[in-house]
Amino acid sequence: MFLDDNNPDYFTADSVPADENVQPERPTISFDGNEASRKRRSMWKRRLAWLIVACAVVLGVIFWLRYVSPYxxxxxxxxxxxxxxxxxxxxxxxxxxxxxxxxxxxxxxxxxxxxxxxxxxxxxxxxxxxxxxxxxxxxxxxxxxxxxxxxxxxxxxxxxxxx
The missing domain is CATH 2.40.50 (OB fold (Dihydrolipoamide Acetyltransferase, E2P))
Incomplete structure (x- = not known):
């Protein structure tokens, strides 16, 4: 067989035995709660970020009405x-x-x-x-x-x- 490089080729044989016992991994339920707590933490981080943005907007509007806009x-x-x-x-x-x-x-x-x-x-x-x-x-x-x-x-x- 002709090889392009000087390294040995491990897949030169036509009959490669297939591993027939390999099954796809099934999802399992874990009760340690790592994934759920990560989702919960990210949800609270998003809510906290939106709360901070909303407070900044409200304070900006109050500042504008009180000090910048003449009544x-x-x-x-x-x-x-x-x-x-x-x-x-x-x-x-x-x-x-x-x-x-x-x-x-x-x-x-x-x-x-x-x-x-x-x-x-x-x-x-x-x-x-x-x-x-x-x-x-x-x-x-x-x-x-x-x-x-x-x-x-x-x-x-x-x-x-x-x-």
Missing amino acids: ATDCRVKGYVTNVEKRGLVFKTYEVDMVSEQALTDTTRVYSHNLSFSVENPAIVKRLQAMQGTGVPVQIVYKKYYGTLPWRGASKYVIEQIK
Whole structure:
């Protein structure tokens, strides 16, 4: 017989005895519970992973509703700018105090407090600083948030524009 390599060929004979006593292995039930506990563990791992993902999504939505999404937009107030200053320890933000025109002209109510706003836009800050203490009324448009973020300012009211 012709061989392709120098190794001996163990299957050169035509009559190879077949092992007729070999039977396929039958599935058996084992009562030690290894496979069932592995399936149970993997099921609990999947449930725990989904629970963590669901909690992260819920917390993300709550954070977005409380701090990112304004609950009132296009709010307007007219008044006089009394103070513009840059405040903060880590995040320096501009804060504006103003007296509303309604509070000055209303004689039936007792004056209670100034209005406080945070400003994100430096161009608006420059215009407000120019109007500070001049007695010129300013109409501002602002947004209200449920919560404050340190980099946005100390107030829940953020000025969008000046008219």
